[in-house]
Amino acid sequence: MKGASFVAATAALASTALATPSKSISERASGSGNKTPQVTVKGNAFWAGNERFYIRGVDYQPGGSGGKADPIADPTGCKRDIEKFTELGINTIRVYMVDNRADHDECMNALAAAGIYLALDVNTPEYSINRADPEISYNNVYLQSLFATVDAFQKYDNTLLFFSGNEVINDDQTTGAAPFVKAVTRDLKQYIGSRGYRKIPVGYSAADVDSNRFEIAQYMNCGTDDERSDFFAFNDYSWCDPSTFQESGWKDKVAKYASYSIPIFLSEYGCNTNTRKFEEVKSLYSSDMSSVYSGGLVYEYSQEDSNYGLVDLSNPRSPKELADFAALKTAYAAAKNPSGDGGYSQSGSPAQCPPKSNTWNVTDNALPAIPTPAMAYMQKGAGQGPGLDGPGSQSAGTGSSGDAEPGSGAVTSTASPDSSQGAAAGLIIPGVDSGVVGMAAIVALSAVFGGVFTLL
Secondary structure, three states, X not given: OOOHHHHHHHHHHHHXXXXXXXXXXXXXXXXXXXXXXXXXXXXXXXXXXXXXXXXXXXXXXOOOOOOOOOHHHXXXXXXXXXXXXXXXXXXXXXXXXXXXXXXXXHHHHHHHHOOOEEEEEOOOOOOOOOOOOHHHHOEHHHHHHHHHHHHHHOOOOOEEEEEEXXXXXXXXXXXXXXXXXXXXXXXXXXXXXXXXXXXXXXXXXXXXXXXXXXXXXHHHOOOOOOOOOOEEEEEEOOOOOOOOOOXXXXXXXXXXXXXXXXXXXEEEEOOOOOOOOOOHHHHHOOOOOOOOEEEEEEOOOEOOOOOOOOEEOOOOOOOEEOHHHHHHHHHHHHOOOOOOOOOOOOOOOOOOOOOOEOOEOOOOOOOOOOOHHHHHHHHHOOOOOOOOOOOOOOOOOEEOOOOEOOOOOOOOOOOOHHHHHOXXXXXXXXXXXXXXXXXXXXXXXXXXXXXXOEEX
């Protein structure tokens, strides 16, 4: 772990001395016929221009998590499924992995033409935080892949948001991974800002764990502005039809999060213990919940082994609507958004970081510093991503401690052993061109770290 002053210093450098941002894509004027105007965060809600935006969608990963397929790089399948999306009446799909080397223009443009946004997980199975060993898996090779995914999707107005992680903390024993997930959120936000991209919201999708879900929500919304998430999402399967707003416990959750200052939505929902009628949809898009919640995503579009599917794609040329498809279509059609601003909170205060407990094993609220080699991406960009067939990052690269992991080939600090506390001397930042950064950046770096820097 690094001290707070070290983290603040690296954040400042990312947006000043190292950053020479390109012209922001948000400066493009959206035409009057644009069905997917850029969505922003204000208070505890999402907004499309001056209109409150509620996520009304489905989770979309044909082939399941083990398939390692990118549905946004498959124009034929994408356009086939857009017809069903339109029939359902949704405005958002969530995709759990993409190939950051692939071309996504055709599908993203087709989604935009249909008025559909993308909520995107930036991790893949090989490029993700290992909850069992988070310190080693949080490294520059990993961040390069994530930043390359941001590069690939920031240009689309209908990129709604980025998930920095999904269910990394899945029980009480894995809460120690939380600082690394939060560091990824911080790094993504700083990369977006340093590259001059529009402010695409970044946040976390939490598991359905009653014992620490609220602590995770507090933790992701405490600390400095650059550390805090732009939204918080969680997967919730507690409403199993037949049920009610009160019986399901959803009323209690709305009350629990009433003072939460950033948008909340459900990144997965739709219990399938009994026949699904999606009775919860009516509550989710009503004034019962709209002051706190901003909609959600039903799990899931395609039928997989877990039996949550709305559509059977076993014959790709002839998708078959299942009973749940008709039920969800009916539920969405009957659930109108609340009028006006839905009772959102325009201003609120960040949360207090939760104290350590039997279900929350985080003792230090300081975050790991971004791995030194990854700082170069802030100024020069991430370059080409590794794609879905890359060798992986979980035991490669340079971590926040400055130690090179086996096989990384990374050049790390030549400083004294206590350089992790900021007393670096002779620190090497690979990939940063002194002719681009300039002497002012070198002076700034030296002033912060108290050493002389070599730029490769």
